[in-house]
Amino acid sequence: MSQMNSNPAVALHNPYFEQKQGSKDVWSLINETAAAAQAESGKPIVNLGQGFFSYNPPDFAIDSVIHALKSGFNQYAPAKGNPNLLKQLTQHYSEELGRPVQTNEIAITTGANEGMFSVFFGFLTPGDEAIVFDPFFDQYIPNIEMTGARVRYVELKFPDKFNTENVTGDDWTVDWEGLETAINSKTKLIVINTPHNPIGKIFNEQELKRIGELAIKHNLIVVSDEVYENLYFGAEFPRPATLKSLPELAKRTLTIGSAGKSFAATGWRVGWVHGPAELVQYVIAAHTRICFSTPAPLQQAVAEGFEQAKSNNYFENTRRDYIKKYEIFNKVFDDLGLPYTFAQGGYFLLVNLLSVKVPKDYVYPQEILDKGTDDYKLAYWLIKEIGVVGIPPTEFVVPSKRVAHGLEKCLRFAVCKDDSILEEAVERLKKLKDYL
Known part of the structure; x- marks a missing residue:
């Protein structure tokens, strides 16, 4: 073996994970920029970047973890899930779907992300294709590609106004012609995210029906990522699996859920996949080989948490809390005249900063310039000069379309923070008036 190949990390690594020397993903780059700015200034940075909560889960959920640990739930859970949690979720989805749901229609996974991964590995093989709407949650892409399948992108059109x-969210419309063109004999899945990250869009019933009709026509599975299902701000939350206008769609829909998003506990890593038993069996098979089972005490805690959430109206109260959070945060952009997409669900706000005039001679580090899009510059400048962290949303766009995409002038902010943190962010963002 030559000297060049003597390093096993160089000689034997999976080329899929090859990265340009010195490049960083969006999360590392933005968080490191925020940490450096805080160290330089000696003042706290208001971090509204990543979608993690600034506060603990509710007391009843914390108590459920302690109870589970002390009650003997400390060994392997069954691969398909804790029976108590499966029971709670069957009750939950029976109410949502208006029909009895059985435990063999649900698989418990190690977070929603592993649930998606298990779906992709359960159904995709090399040469297959999966359709993803663009912009997308960035984790979908490697999860699909690692199966050997190919991603086909269909645009959610940036509204010019x-x-x-x-x-x-209704102004962000599906490229219907692009969707029909993307479907071919290799297509197996259509992935949707509702409520949508980063837009905050909830796919309406007409959109879901049209997507569903194509899925039925071409014998496709609809994978519906609904991790923010308990954070919707309208009268109801339409789902592919509950469409009264197209009830047969439920037979080919796999729904992804998240305890982390539901109980402000993203570190617990408990998620699930719901759908027809004949589909879920392949999700369980993949999940069993990926990680075998999900942490037992946390599954039990989520089961107890769901039971108590029904009696104390936790989810209804949480929705009211988030309506207030958006009212606190949105006001500064209303006052400044900076447009945003009204969040129909989830906990992100997408703001258009086209009118903000960053000094033309502002100096950026090379790693920001290397990203090649203005939203990275905006994010860097906002952290350094305003002290607020947002995420550049072109990271959620197919690379070939990032430059000159409307999102290049936008930033995404997470409002899953204490009201006091949002209020501090508002005070800092008022300084943008000097740059309009």
Whole structure:
């Protein structure tokens, strides 16, 4: 073996994970920028970047963890899930779907992300294709590609009026012609995310029906990532698996859920996949080989948490809390005249900063310039000069379309923070008035 190949990390690594020397993912780059800015200034940075909660889960959920640990739930859980949690979720989905749901229609996974991964590995093989709407949650792409399958991107069209006025999720429309063109004999899955990250869009019933009709016509599975299912701010939350106008869609829909998002406990890593038993069996098979089972005490804690959430109206109260959070945070952009997309669900706000005039001679580090899009510059400048962290949303766009995409002038902010943190962010963001 030559000297060049003597390092096993160099000679034997999986080329899929090859990265340009010195490049960083968006999370590392933005968080490191925030940490450096805080160290330089000696003042706390208001971090509204990643979607993790600034506060603990509710007391009843914390108590459930302690109870589970003391009650003997400390060994392997069954691969398909803790029976108590499966029971709670069957009750939950029986109410949502309006029909009895059985435990063999649910698989418990190690977070929603591993649930998605298990779906992809359960159904995709090399040469297959999966359709993803663009912008997308970035984790979908490697999860699909690692199976050997190919991603086909279909655009959620950037609304032109978003440059000058507020819009809603309904203004972000599906490229229907692009969707029909993307479907071919290799297509197996259509992935949707509702409520959507980073837009905050909830796919309406007409959109879901049209997607569903194509899935039925071409014998496809719809994978519906609904991790923010308990954070919707309208009268109801339409789901592919509950469409009254297309009930047969439920037979080919796999729904992804998350305890971390539901109970403000992203570190617990408990998620699930719900759908027809004949589909879920392949998700369980993949999950068993990926990690075998999900942490037993946390599954039990989530089971107890769901039971108590029904009696104390936790999810209803949480929705009211988030409506207030958006009211606190949105006001500064209303006052500044900066457009945003009204969040129909989830806990992100997408803001258009096209009108903000960053000094042309502002100096950026090379690693920001290397990203090649203005939203990275905006994010860097906002951290350094305003003291607020947002995420550049072109990271959620297919690389070939990032430059000159409307999102290049936007930032995504997470409002899953204490009201006091949002209020501090508002005070700092008022300084943007000097740059308009």
